[in-house]
Amino acid sequence: MRHTRPIGRSRERHFDGLRGIAALIVVFEHISALLPVGNWTVGRGLTGSFTTSLANIPFRSGAFAVYVFFVISGVVIAQAAINKPWPLSLVSRYLRLTIPMLAASLMAWLLLRNFPYAMPTIRQFKDNHWTSEDYQTGPASFLDAISEPIFRVYRSAAPTLNPVLWTMRMEMFGSLAILSFYRFVPARMRLAGAILIALALAMSGHWRYLAFPLGAAIFEINARNPIGWRPAFGLWAIFLGLGLDVVGGMPQMHGSDLSMSRFFGVPVDLTSLIYTAGAALTVVGVMANTDSKRILEMRIPQFLGRISYCLYLTHMPLLFTAFAALYLELGHPPTPLWLVGWTLFFAVVALAVAWWFTLWIDEPITRLVKVRKRRDAIEIAPTL
Numbered sequence: 001m002r003h004t005r006p007i008g009r010s011r012e013r014h015f016d017g018l019r020g021i022a023a024l025i026v027v028f029e030h031i032s033a034l035l036p037v038g039n040w041t042v043g044r045g046l047t048g049s050f051t052t053s054l055a056n057i058p059f060r061s062g063a064f065a066v067y068v069f070f071v072i073s074g075v076v077i078a079q080a081a082i083n084k085p086w087p088l089s090l091v092s093r094y095l096r097l098t099i100p101m102l103a104a105s106l107m108a109w110l111l112l113r114n115f116p117y118a119m120p121t122i123r124q125f126k127d128n129h130w131t132s133e134d135y136q137t138g139p140a141s142f143l144d145a146i147s148e149p150i151f152r153v154y155r156s157a158a159p160t161l162n163p164v165l166w167t168m169r170m171e172m173f174g175s176l177a178i179l180s181f182y183r184f185v186p187a188r189m190r191l192a193g194a195i196l197i198a199l200a201l202a203m204s205g206h207w208r209y210l211a212f213p214l215g216a217a218i219f220e221i222n223a224r225n226p227i228g229w230r231p232a233f234g235l236w237a238i239f240l241g242l243g244l245d246v247v248g249g250m251p252q253m254h255g256s257d258l259s260m261s262r263f264f265g266v267p268v269d270l271t272s273l274i275y276t277a278g279a280a281l282t283v284v285g286v287m288a289n290t291d292s293k294r295i296l297e298m299r300i301p302q303f304l305g306r307i308s309y310c311l312y313l314t315h316m317p318l319l320f321t322a323f324a325a326l327y328l329e330l331g332h333p334p335t336p337l338w339l340v341g342w343t344l345f346f347a348v349v350a351l352a353v354a355w356w357f358t359l360w361i362d363e364p365i366t367r368l369v370k371v372r373k374r375r376d377a378i379e380i381a382p383t384l
């Protein structure tokens with residue numbers, strides 16, 4: 001029996017905590033679809049728009065949190081890719097991401113069979129992006145539950161059983177690209193290569209993938225000259241990164257892509273650019289600030305980090321089926337007191353479900369498909 005190191009106890013534990021906070025932010029945004037929050041308006045003009053975005057930031061930062069995931073993946077996968085066997089590491093990454101997705105999709109299929117029309121009913125009196133877009137067509141087929149996580153989401157098909165899977169195409173191909181990059185590009189050329197790839201992605205209009213080479217570039221810069229001794233810089237970088245999150249949420253950002261594209265002569269996704277820059281600054285700031293690391297390595301962020309992937313995968317099917325049906329039972333809409341109780345109950349159940357998925361699906365799969373470095377041997381780590 002070979003000893004394996006516990007999941008989530010790596011040297012970069014602050015990244016685990018940051019992932020956990022980012023996953024919680026995504027949950028906040030989705031749960032706001034059924035709560036009277038996240039739509040406050042403060043003042044007019046640019047100042048009012050910025051203040052409005054700032055006031056709503058706890059419930060409107062889900063997209064920014066996703067880009068934080070992407071940048072962290074760029075850093076961590078770049079670190080893990082060194083000396084990993086290729087293409088075995090590609091297969092390992094596919095299984096690591098896909099098998100928990102498959103389990104979550106099967107859960108979503110079962111929930112949707114039992115609570116198929118909760119969201120269309122809620123839409124009649126609380127119409128917003130989520131209540132009008134997600135789970136509107138009733139039960140899905142079992143074949144959809146299998147095919148969607150295994151290959152359809154990687155072919156740009158819009159997910160129906162589990163809407164959060166829209167990010168997994170970027171996560172998968174961004175991860176595989178970094179693993180391949182570190183296999184074929186010499187060490188002395190990797191920083192320049194990552195920067196050139198980021199520029200090529202921007203010029204070709206693939207802005208959502210920009211976070212991955214930026215994350216790899218951050219890793220390379222830190223490997224050459226560690227940034228962990230610059231705490232003041234780190235704090236300012238975090239504040240600036242969060243400020244870009246606020247800017248990205250301003251109404252003026254919507255529809256600005258066309259004018260920017262005309263100016264630069266290439267397709268511009270301004271929101272993705274702002275969120276990517278903000279996420280990169282936030283990650284760099286955490287790396288540079290010891291106080292931020294200490295906070296993120298505390299027990300609660302570490303627990304959230306450990307379950308973050310499963311919390312991300314399971315919370316939306318649970319929220320928009322069973323808990324949407326419970327929401328309807330409590331009123332149209334429920335009273336404020338019922339909403340508080342409903343929210344707390346959802347939080348407990350969502351964390352418990354994510355914890356169960358982590359213990360019985362995610363961590364066993366991670367141990368099973370863990371690829372050893374080439375200098376040790378090309379092998380799959382045993383489960384026990």
